[in-house]
Amino acid sequence: MIEAEHLSKRYGERTAVDDVSFCVQPGLVTGFLGPNGAGKSTTMRLILGLDRPTSGRVTVNGRAYAEHRAPLAEVGALLEARAVHNGRSARNHLLALAATHGIGARRVDDVIDLVGLSEVARKRVKTFSLGMGQRLGIAAALLADPATVVLDEPVNGLDPEGVRWIRNLLRGLALEGRTVLVSSHLMSEMALTADHLLIVGRGRVLADMSMAEFMRNASRNIVRVRTPEATRLAGLLVGPDVTVEPVVEPGRGLRVQGVTAEHIGDVACAHGIALHELMAEEASLEDAFMALTADSVEYRGGGATPDPSRTPPEMARSRS
Amino acid sequence: MTATTLTRPPAPEPALSRAVDVQPVSWTRVLRSEWIKVRSLRSTVITLVLTVLGMVGLAMIAGAAMNSRWAHLDPFDRTPGALTQHLLGVVFLGQLAIGVLGVLFATGEYAHGMIRATLAAVPRRLPVLWAKVVAFAAVAFTVSLVATLASFLAGMALLGSHGVSLGAPGVWRAIIGAAAYLTVVGLMGLGLGFVLRSTAGAISSLFGVLLVLPALVAALPQNWQDHISRYLPMAAGQAVYTLAPEGASMGPWTGFALFCGYAAAAIALAAVSLRYRDA
Numbered sequence: 001m002i003e004a005e006h007l008s009k010r011y012g013e014r015t016a017v018d019d020v021s022f023c024v025q026p027g028l029v030t031g032f033l034g035p036n037g038a039g040k041s042t043t044m045r046l047i048l049g050l051d052r053p054t055s056g057r058v059t060v061n062g063r064a065y066a067e068h069r070a071p072l073a074e075v076g077a078l079l080e081a082r083a084v085h086n087g088r089s090a091r092n093h094l095l096a097l098a099a100t101h102g103i104g105a106r107r108v109d110d111v112i113d114l115v116g117l118s119e120v121a122r123k124r125v126k127t128f129s130l131g132m133g134q135r136l137g138i139a140a141a142l143l144a145d146p147a148t149v150v151l152d153e154p155v156n157g158l159d160p161e162g163v164r165w166i167r168n169l170l171r172g173l174a175l176e177g178r179t180v181l182v183s184s185h186l187m188s189e190m191a192l193t194a195d196h197l198l199i200v201g202r203g204r205v206l207a208d209m210s211m212a213e214f215m216r217n218a219s220r221n222i223v224r225v226r227t228p229e230a231t232r233l234a235g236l237l238v239g240p241d242v243t244v245e246p247v248v249e250p251g252r253g254l255r256v257q258g259v260t261a262e263h264i265g266d267v268a269c270a271h272g273i274a275l276h277e278l279m280a281e282e283a284s285l286e287d288a289f290m291a292l293t294a295d296s297v298e299y300r301g302g303g304a305t306p307d308p309s310r311t312p313p314e315m316a317r318s319r320s
Numbered sequence: 321m322t323a324t325t326l327t328r329p330p331a332p333e334p335a336l337s338r339a340v341d342v343q344p345v346s347w348t349r350v351l352r353s354e355w356i357k358v359r360s361l362r363s364t365v366i367t368l369v370l371t372v373l374g375m376v377g378l379a380m381i382a383g384a385a386m387n388s389r390w391a392h393l394d395p396f397d398r399t400p401g402a403l404t405q406h407l408l409g410v411v412f413l414g415q416l417a418i419g420v421l422g423v424l425f426a427t428g429e430y431a432h433g434m435i436r437a438t439l440a441a442v443p444r445r446l447p448v449l450w451a452k453v454v455a456f457a458a459v460a461f462t463v464s465l466v467a468t469l470a471s472f473l474a475g476m477a478l479l480g481s482h483g484v485s486l487g488a489p490g491v492w493r494a495i496i497g498a499a500a501y502l503t504v505v506g507l508m509g510l511g512l513g514f515v516l517r518s519t520a521g522a523i524s525s526l527f528g529v530l531l532v533l534p535a536l537v538a539a540l541p542q543n544w545q546d547h548i549s550r551y552l553p554m555a556a557g558q559a560v561y562t563l564a565p566e567g568a569s570m571g572p573w574t575g576f577a578l579f580c581g582y583a584a585a586a587i588a589l590a591a592v593s594l595r596y597r598d599a
Contacts, residue, residue: 012539049443050436051598066443069344075440083437085361091439092360100441103342124362140437145340261491 001025001046001149001179006056008203009042016042018203019056024196026147026182029174031194031211032183035293039203040183041079042151048077048180060148072101076141077150082133085139088127090117090136093125094143101144110138116165130157138169148179155189167193187289201293218288223261225254226277233273237264330403338375354451358459361428364421367422368459371417376474382407383475383483390482391532400484401563404494407475408561411498413429414467415505415530418460425456426590427459428515439599449594450513453507453587460506464499487547490563497560497572504576505530515593517534529582530554550575553582575592 002024009017017039024030024253034040047058049065057064068074084093094108112121115135120128122203127134134157141149151170155163172195173242174180181198190197190211197214199207207214221311227233230252234244242258256264268275358364386393386434387454396402430434442448472495476483484491505526530553537548537563549555550569559565559575570578 045436045599048440050437050439051595068443070342070344073340073342073445079436079440080433083433083435085357085434086362087363087428088357092356096353096356096360097437097441099356100345100349102346102349103340107340124378143340144342247597255524267328 001062002058002150002181004047004056004058004062007043007046007053007058008055009039009046009051010187017053020200020203020205021056021150021178022198022205022208024179024198026150026179027060027174027177028195029170029193030179030196030198032181032198032200033185033187033190033194033289034183034206035185037202038185038200038293040185040200040204041152042203044077044150044181044183044198046080047150048075050079059196064317070101070144071223072097072144075148075190076144076146077152078113078134078137078151078154079152080137082125082137084125084136085131085194087124089122089124090128090139094197094274096158097140098143103144107143111142115139124270125257125304131162131267134158135162138166146178149173151182153183155184163189191285199289199292201295205291214288218285219228222281223256223259223264224277224279224281225256225264225275226250226252227254227268227273227275230254231272232271233264233268233305236267236271236273242306324458343425343443345442345447347451350442351451351454352574353441354448354455358425358455367417367421368463370416372463372470375414375467376470378410378413379407379471379475379569383410383478387479387482390464392403392569398482399489399564400488403476403479403482403484404472404488404491405561405563406469408473408494408498410471411468411502411558411561414464414502416452416527418464418502418506419509419526419530420523422456422460422525423513423519425452425562426510427517427522429521430517431519435599445594446591447589449591452510456506456510457503460503461499463597464502465496468495468498470500492574493561494561497576500576501557501560501579508553508586511588511590515586538553551578553579556582 004020004022007286008015009018020039020043032040032043042051043058046053047060047065059065060068065075070276084090088096091108092110094111096104098104098108109118114117115138117132117135117139120132125133129272134154137250138154139153141151148172152172158166169184170180174195182190182193187295194211196210197207198205209217223297224247225233230246234246235253237254237256237259238244239258242256244257245255248253261278265275265278267273268295386397386403392396397406429438438448439445450484451458472486472491476485476557484494486492499518508529509522512525513519516522516525534549534552534554537545540548546568550559556570556575557579558571560579561574562569
């Protein structure tokens with residue numbers, strides 16, 4: 001379990017993490033999602049005590065990370081692919097880390113087996129591909145059989161087989177009751193792995209909810225209607241869970257949320273209202289994520305701007 | 321993306337397998353870890369071997385040269401103390417290698433991001449510095465002692481009948497003192513490495529202080545130099561293996577103590593930097 005309370009970190013003028021509070025629960029894979037520069041890596045560094053928070057605090061299993069007597073058994077972390085001296089062999093790297101916790105060579109060989117690096121364990125890390133480096137980082141994270149696992153972008157650089165291996169590994173770790181926090185900037189990847197989502201942008205928590213809830217919100221249909229009698233139709237549709245707002249030319253178009261396209265068609269038919277267009281828009285998880293983080297993207301390519309009008313409005317407010 | 325991939329069985333009650341025998345972090349365990357780091361870099365081993373060979377080779381050349389020019393040496397240079405000291409001049413070469421290795425033992429952690437893994441394992445941080453100091457000092461002193469002793473023996477062998485034996489007064493002090501000097505140069509580099517975190521920066525600072533500073537002081541008026549020169553790090557440290565002092569120099573052990581003080585200051589800065597700065 002990882003608990004952050006009003007955690008902030010500033011580097012000079014730049015605020016990397018801004019008054020963030022959250023709780024990462026055991027037994028679940030929590031996806032830590034946000035665009036590049038959202039503060040994911042900084043938050044992870046704060047969790048491990050590598051950086052000192054400007055204010056607030058974060059604890060792991062009830063204590064600050066540094067106060068644990070055997071910290072590697074509390075949190076296993078993969079922060080960057082290569083937190084390894086290039087000139088050392090994978091096995092010696094792990095032996096050196098293992099020695100700090102009195103962990104023997106047998107366990108080192110076990111984790112090397114587990115991540116599939118047995119054949120290259122005695123080669124210098126310099127010769128490793130990005131994917132092999134990533135596997136070595138995961139071996140280091142699992143070394144002391146930690147109750148909590150924190151992985152920063154673990155699928156980076158992995159081939160499809162490796163990506164699948166990570167997914168299964170994360171699921172397996174959560175099923176064993178461990179706390180799993182895994183960061184990514186790809187919603188599609190998280191959709192396949194995470195039970196819970198913690199979405200950040202510009203150092204702030206934008207959403208903290210279960211995957212199921214996020215999906216429910218994302219798939220809430222929005223229907224676009226074009227009709228000459230927009231005002232009359234709006235009056236007929238509006239209700240406690242339905243929002244209707246005019247679009248395009250006022251009085252001629254509507255954007256309806258909370259009812260299906262079929263329902264709108266039936267209502268229009270029953271009242272003799274002509275419809276010129278009736279179109280259901282289904283936001284994908286990716287769209288919902290992009291919309292949510294649209295304001296916090298640091299670097300954006302031209303053209304691919306997400307349409308903010310497609311944000312399900314509840315999304316940004318909802319916290320579980 | 322289909323809904324089926326997102327339906328999962330509920331997580332069971334936490335039940336961690338505790339098959340791995342994990343001990344609390346302790347000072348000796350951190351020391352063992354740093355010891356593995358020292359010995360597991362091929363580049364370190366190669367550098368140390370080349371350093372010993374280089375020093376011994378240079379001492380042999382010096383011994384042979386002095387032997388062939390024996391008739392032209394002035395009486396002072398023929399004294400056992402001067403001969404010993406001349407051969408131990410190879411320490412000048414050794415300090416470059418040992419100093420760089422000391423720097424790299426610290427900056428190698430930063431250059432490769434390894435420091436994050438290291439500090440995640442030892443989040444109290446300072447034990448890492450103390451363990452590095454001890455592990456490095458043990459290796460550096462052992463190798464340096466082999467190098468200074470072998471340099472002395474090989475050089476004296478080539479001096480033939482003019483050679484000085486190990487039993488001559490002060491010889492053991494000079495040989496052990498030279499090895500200690502090299503070790504402390506390395507520790508100074510280690511400290512500067514943790515403070516500056518950059519290999520190039522730490523190496524230039526280390527040799528700036530050791531080699532360039534005396535040259536700068538030499539530009540000062542003579543009576544200032546007399547008051548400053550002998551207290552500079554290298555001059556103070558070298559007093560410990562000086563058998564035939566020329567001009568004003570510190571006593572061997574007071575000089576060496578001052579030199580250790582400089583290194584201790586570098587390591588104290590390193591401790592503050594490691595403890596309080598973000599990794």
